[in-house]
Amino acid sequence: MPNRLLSQSALLHVIPSSTRPCRVVGDHPSMQNRSLPVLLMGVRRMASFEVPADCPATPAVWQQAAHRGQKRVGWQDQPCSWLEIRPARTEEQGMDQEGRSRLSATRSQAHTHLITTAKAITNSRISTPWNKAASKCLAFFLLSSIHWRMSPVITPKLCEACDLSPATVTEPCDDESRPYRLCSGCQHRLAMRSLRPAEWYRLALQHCPHNFSLHDDFYLDDGTADQPKEEVVDAHLFPAPNLNEKAADLEGLWEFTLTRHALNEAIYQAWRRHPQVSALALLTQCYEAARNTHIKSTILNLCSHCLGAASPDLVRRAWRDYPESMYFGALAKASVACLPPEEGFNRCFDAFKPLPLKEQRRRMMYLYEFKNSQMLDWIETHIEPPITDDWGRLASQSGITWSRVTKWLESGRPMSLVALDTLSGVVRAAEERRWKRHVPIEDLPSREEAERCLRAYEATDAAPRIQYSINHILECFHLLSPQSERAD
Numbered sequence: 001m002p003n004r005l006l007s008q009s010a011l012l013h014v015i016p017s018s019t020r021p022c023r024v025v026g027d028h029p030s031m032q033n034r035s036l037p038v039l040l041m042g043v044r045r046m047a048s049f050e051v052p053a054d055c056p057a058t059p060a061v062w063q064q065a066a067h068r069g070q071k072r073v074g075w076q077d078q079p080c081s082w083l084e085i086r087p088a089r090t091e092e093q094g095m096d097q098e099g100r101s102r103l104s105a106t107r108s109q110a111h112t113h114l115i116t117t118a119k120a121i122t123n124s125r126i127s128t129p130w131n132k133a134a135s136k137c138l139a140f141f142l143l144s145s146i147h148w149r150m151s152p153v154i155t156p157k158l159c160e161a162c163d164l165s166p167a168t169v170t171e172p173c174d175d176e177s178r179p180y181r182l183c184s185g186c187q188h189r190l191a192m193r194s195l196r197p198a199e200w201y202r203l204a205l206q207h208c209p210h211n212f213s214l215h216d217d218f219y220l221d222d223g224t225a226d227q228p229k230e231e232v233v234d235a236h237l238f239p240a241p242n243l244n245e246k247a248a249d250l251e252g253l254w255e256f257t258l259t260r261h262a263l264n265e266a267i268y269q270a271w272r273r274h275p276q277v278s279a280l281a282l283l284t285q286c287y288e289a290a291r292n293t294h295i296k297s298t299i300l301n302l303c304s305h306c307l308g309a310a311s312p313d314l315v316r317r318a319w320r321d322y323p324e325s326m327y328f329g330a331l332a333k334a335s336v337a338c339l340p341p342e343e344g345f346n347r348c349f350d351a352f353k354p355l356p357l358k359e360q361r362r363r364m365m366y367l368y369e370f371k372n373s374q375m376l377d378w379i380e381t382h383i384e385p386p387i388t389d390d391w392g393r394l395a396s397q398s399g400i401t402w403s404r405v406t407k408w409l410e411s412g413r414p415m416s417l418v419a420l421d422t423l424s425g426v427v428r429a430a431e432e433r434r435w436k437r438h439v440p441i442e443d444l445p446s447r448e449e450a451e452r453c454l455r456a457y458e459a460t461d462a463a464p465r466i467q468y469s470i471n472h473i474l475e476c477f478h479l480l481s482p483q484s485e486r487a488d
């Protein structure tokens, strides 16, 4: 994974944590990179640092960095292999017993060596007042760098929730394949639904806010525990970031977005304030690195609401993940918003057609927005009890003609019921002023002609539901036509 440019604000953001060990906290790229600024800030403030001769990991870049005292050194404009971050996913899982033992022995050796080196550095000729924190930072950086060089395995050392105590337990309660790595205190608080806001936020970010232990029955959007089984201790000392703090920087905004149970207009507006080109580049990169379907569908959601026609290729890319790792609903919404209408409908309909009717009925609502009359043909061939108003709702948004309405009425139940639900659906959309859903009836006749037709049907089927429906349609007959007040 290549290093990425971190913004100035990201650099500043990590200064307060620079006295902590350098480490890798997860496989999210921007989180991995946080160890680099820590290093760089350390270098910047240690202008008089001299590298001990026997230090095992002191390539020229270190000395250059120390001498130049720049904010961006080595890893960005002078790529250096030992500063590369490698993916967190490892080959270790596929190793046999012997391979694991060998790896473990090498690690242990390197660890001992590094401890010695770290002590040497701490006691060496570091002469600035900042030396203690900086040398600690350096020592741990060396530890980390050797660890990376030795093996692609990256093991988070600190608790994923509090980010302070060592991770001592693996908690698989929500996802056995991707367990939480926690300290015992956070494990207890997770079980008691009493995480502090910042702890909840970090877990939601690194895992998924929809995980059972983190979901919105237990935590509010700001990370406040909503149903704690015991008192939440010092919650006010561990607040979660809010949108205002994160909105200015695209990467920060992306992280914040990932922790949301659901996206809202405030989030969409924050995204819209960034240039579309930058947002699209980031989302494309994040899509490729996405480790679960939640992340991928969040990206599509942002495409639908913030990028629209600017992001067709990303939506086409996402279709390649269907059905293994992408939801039909997210794809359908993004296809409506981002693809040319014909292509969007065809992709969805091709995925929809082969499904069993039970599945199709669940997904009918995603096809409303295409407003495509092919759905009317589909209704005619697939109609089946129970005749709920879903069929009519779909037809009311699919551009039906009056001649098809009369054909359905004349054919009797069940299509006559769908015809009435269709007309009612068009009326209701106008009554509720939901203009995006209001698709007027094509070739609508005069009111008299329509009434004659509807009353003729009523004479054959005088159920109260039919009478009520026909009376209401005729009362609001004008709403079946195009409406001049529609805003869009």
Ligand SMILES: [Zn+2]
Binding pocket: 159, 160, 161, 162, 163, 164, 165, 182, 183, 184, 185, 186, 187
């Ligand atoms: Zn913890």
